[in-house]
Amino acid sequence: MTAPAPTRRSGRWIERWDPEDEGFWAATGERIARRNLWFSVLCEHIGFSVWTLWSVLVLFMGPEYGLTPADKFLLTSVVTLVGAVARVPYTFAVAVFGGRNWTVISAGLLLVPTVAAFWVMEPGTSFTTFLLVGLLTGIGGGNFASSMTNINAFFPLRKKGWALGLNAGGGNIGVPVIQLVALAVIGASGGPRVLLGIYIPLIVVAAVLAALFMDNLASVRNDTGAARDAAKDAHTWIMAFLYIGTFGSFIGYSFAFGQVLTIEFGRTPLQAAYLTFVGPLLGSLVRPVGGRLADRYGGARITLWNYVGMAAATAVLVAASMRRSLPLFVSVFVVLFMLSGLGNGSTFKMIPGIFHAKALAEGLEGEAAVAQGRRLSGASMGLIGAVGALGGVGINLAFRQSFLSSGSGTGAFVAFLVFYGACFALTWAVYLRRTAGQVPATAAASPEKAQLGYAEV
Known part of the structure; x- marks a missing residue:
C-alpha cells in the first residue's frame, strides 16, 4: 500500500506530516526532510559566520584602533551574549511564522549587522560604536535555535541524532569558514571591509534559496503552553547546564582562541589566523559524529x-x-x-530522547508519546541553546579577567577544568547512576516503573 503524500496548502505549507510512519517516510517524507535540512544548514552556516565576525575582525584591529585586549574580550563577550539571548525568541518564531518563512526572514536580517559593520569598520570609530554594532551582530546566534527547532520537527526520533548533529555541525562550520576567508583576506593584504563585502551577497543568496526550496509545517503550531511546560521541567535546565560545557566551550573558544594566541604567545594576526580555524573546523565536522554515536550507544554515555x-x-x-x-x-x-563538537552532538541527541521517555512514563503511547516528546523537546531547545551559548560569554569574561589579573590565561583554564568536572558529575548522577527500581528508558512504558533511567537517550 502506497503511503499518502503530505497534503499542502498555498505558500509552501505542508498540512500533514508524520515522519514516524515508515511508509510515509520512505515514500515522500525523507526526501522533503533532507531538502529542508540542506537549506537550513546553509542559512544557519551564514548565521554562525555573521555571529562570529568579531572573532576575526578584532584581529584586523591594530593599535590604530585604540582598543586594549580587555576591550576586545568585552566586545566579543557582548556579541556572544546577544546571540545567546536571541535564541529564545527565535525558537518560538518557527511556530509563529513557519520554519521556511522564518528562515527567510532571519537570513535577511543578517544584512543589518553586516552592512553596519562595513560602515563603521575604520580607525577612529569609538569603542561604544563598535559595541553597538556588535550587539546587532549577535542576532546571527539566534539562527541556530530556530533552525534546530524546525529540523527537529521534520525527522523521526530514530534519525534525530544524525539530523540535528548534521544541521548544527553544518552551521558551526560557519565559524572556521569565516576564519579561513579572513586568513585569505589578511594574506592578500585586504582590509576588514573586503571580508564583509564577501558575505553581504552570500546572505542574499541564502535567503532566496530558503524561499525557493524550504517548507513550513502546519503541525508546528504556536504553543505557549509548551514553552511554559519546558521551562518548568528540571531536565531543561540540567541539559542547559551540560550544554554550557559543550557548546559554550565551542563558541567561547572560537571567539577567544585568536586573541589568546596574540596576547599570550605573541603571534601576529596573520600567524594567529593560520591556527585559529583548525579547531572550530574539526569541532564542527565531528558534531554529526557525536549525534551518530549517541544514536547508537546513548547520548548520556557519550556525553x-x-x-x-x-x-x-x-x-x-x-x-x-x-x-x-x-x-x-x-x-x-x-x-x-573536537571534544566540544562531539559533546554538542551527543547532548542535543539526549533532549528528544529524554522527553519521549517521560511521555512514555506518563502513560502515553505511540504517536501521542512522540508528539508530546517533540512538543517539549522543540520548546526546550531554544532555552537550552540560549543558556548554553551563555557559556561563551563566561569563557570570554574569564579570559579577560585572567589576563587582567596575571597576564596569562592559565587561571581561566583552571576554572574551566573545575566546570567540566561538575558536568561529568551531573551527567552521571542524573542520567547514568542506577538506583533501586530504575530501568532503561527503552522500557519506560512499564506502568510499574518507579523511576526513569536515561542511559539510552
Missing part, C-alpha cells in the same frame, strides 16, 4: 566520557600555558575543540 576527555585536555592546557609551549597548546586546544 559522560566526553567530559572526561575535555577535563583531561584542559589539564594539559594548564601545563602548556604555564610552560608557554605553543605547539603543545595549539595541538591540545584543537583536541578540546
